[in-house]
Amino acid sequence: MKKVELLIPVGNKECLNAAIHNGADAVYLGGKKFGARAYSNNFDDNEMIEAIKLCHLYGVKIYVTVNTIIYNDEIKEVMDYINFLYIHNVDAIIMQDIGLINLVRKTIPDLEIHVSTQAHNHNYEGIKYFSDLGCTRVVFDRESSLEEIVNIDIPIEKEVFVYGALCVCYSGNCLFSALNGGRSANRGMCVGSCRLPYQLMVDNKITDKGFLLSTKDLNTTGNIKEILDNNIDSLKIEGRMKGPEYVSAVTRVYRRLIDDYYKGIDPIITREELIELYKVYNRKFTKGYLFGEDNIINSYTSNHQGVKVGTIVSGTNKRIIIKLSDDIHQEDAIRIDGTQLGMYLNTLYDKNGLLVSSVSKGNLCQIDNKDRILVKDYIGKDVLKTVDNLLNKELLNYKEKKINVTMNFIGHIGSKMELSISDGINDILVTGGVVETAINQGMNEERIKEQLSKLGSTPFILKEIKIDIDNNIFINIKDINEVRREACSKLIESRYGKEKVK
Incomplete structure (x- = not known):
């Protein structure tokens, strides 16, 4: 039985190690140019060679993104780079530009090409074209449903996003950043215009306001069996801009679920695992268009939400007092819900104002009022834990693969x-x-x-x-x-x- 591939994003060496040792079957990453995440750390040529060697040492496949639109005067440079990747045994190139795909197929016919989601892979005709061109895999857009993906019966590997950030626009067809921010997403320089607050006006009247275009994050951990039952070839996690803690948490959860499925065990995410995913990053979760969920917008905020840790009950211009619904530790980070007011807890106090390293749920704790907020205006507001220091340390203390x-x-x-x-x-x-x-x-x-x-x-x-x-x-x-x-x-x-x- 051919098993599904777990494909993990890596933006730097730390993330690469986290992916490998937490159970990735394959990773995808970018070089310093021509990738759709220009503002990730990415890998220079020497780092790329070492990354390829490290992946192959541990039996992990490595795919490199060359998935931006290419200008004519860049052809020689990008072909030199692709040849460099080919010589050093990269397993596949992820590409968007149709002309460049055609050129690579003619000049390096034994180099595997995966067609990026930036090519908006969503229908039979388009996918058949890439199959006929000799591409080995397509990465489906995040606007397609699982049923639509399964019903496209073409001899080509199917890669599907199952976790991470979504985009409000059609994959590969977004001009919002280019027109609104002067930087093109199709050149890897998205400014995240959709994550900004907007007002909706009807007949010159404001009818709605907030983060009206900001999507929730995709999370299919509750639907993993249905995905695997439908013979998808690769499960892709989004997140090349995220840190190694995110990579560790998401990789190990999906690794366990996939392994359980092939052992004949019902792949069910535990409450503890789900809380970990909420803690490392979430803008609230959705099953997305993959499972027909239309309500994918979180207009309340575009920030990481973390988890609720307590409620503000009182305070002064020096201290804020919080009734805790979860444990809290020194060096955690918190934010008052619905605001930009947040901090790392360099100091933490118990209910009596004594310095402590942690306070257990159910108790009162005090924190410094660094922003000198008028506390009475925030009484009853939830406090969110956006960084769990102990969890992050545990996530980075993974056992090395042997x-x-x-x-x-x-x-x-x-x-x-x-x-x-x-x-x-x-x-x-x-x-x-x-x-x-x-x-x-x-x-x-x-x-x-x-x-x-x-x-x-x-x-x-x-x-x-x-x-x-x-x-x-x-x-x-x-x-x-x-x-x-x-x-x-x-x-x-x-x-x-x-x-x-x-």
Whole structure:
């Protein structure tokens, strides 16, 4: 059974590590040019090479965005960049510009192309065109429903956004930023005009106001079974502008849900997991057009909402007193709901005004009135926790992924010792010094196994080892360590893959 791919956004090295070690099957990222997130940190050429190697070392695919509209005078530069990515074994390029796609198909026919959502992939004719052109995958627009996606029966991989920010405009057809902010979204420079407050006027009268074009965030964790039942090839998370905490939280939740599905367990998100997702980032959640939900606008605010932590009950010009509905800790961040008033809690006080590191829910706490607000105007207002310091620390304290390997060691007197190591795909054989007869106590299997199992500084973990040795042999411990290091080094190089010639 072909399993669905979990595709994670990464905007920098920290996010890349978080994605890999929390269970991503693939990641997507951008270089310093030609990507639809120009204001993400992105990766320069040297960082890109290292990112490709790191992903391939851990068996993670890497897709690079070259998904902006390209000007004629940029053709040589962008083709040089695509050739650079091809030579260094990127797994696919994500592209929007139809002319550039056609050019790459003609000049680098074995380079996989995924058609970006910026190409507004939403109907049979358009997707068939890209399939006929030789593209291997389309990223569907976020305006399509799951039923519409499933009913497009074309031999091409289907990638679907399942989590993250939505856009109020049609994918790839937004001119709002260019006309209103002077920077084109189709050149990767969206100013987020839709996240600003507006007034709606009818017959010269204001009938509504607020963040009238600001969408909620997509969250399909409650519908994951339905998505997987319909044979979608890749589940895409949005968020190349987000931090490693977001990447860790979202990746591990979707990883568990997907794994449960394939184990025959009903993939249901827990309350604790959902709260974590609310804490790392949300503008309120929606199932989106993917599941026919039309009410995707949060006109109340375009900010991260976090979770409610309490209510303002009183205070002075120096302190604000909050009745807590959740635990709060020093270095958390809070904001008064419906306002831009927020702060990091560098200091926190209990109900008696004593400095503390935390206060439990159900109790009163005091915080500094840094903005000198008139507290009586805010009594009854909810207080939101927008950064959970302890959660963020836990999210960054993930366990590093390890790769299972098997070893086979042979040591016969008069012959060179041999060590083979395999990850199930790559097989490496190295030889060491000649095995001699022991004068005193000989080397035993347990001691050899002990030395070969010392893989702590490598990405490997020993799953199985076979040892075939003569009785009463002498092998220097240093030589065993050397063949282990050489075998691991060569296996790492094999997993990186060889550079292509172009």
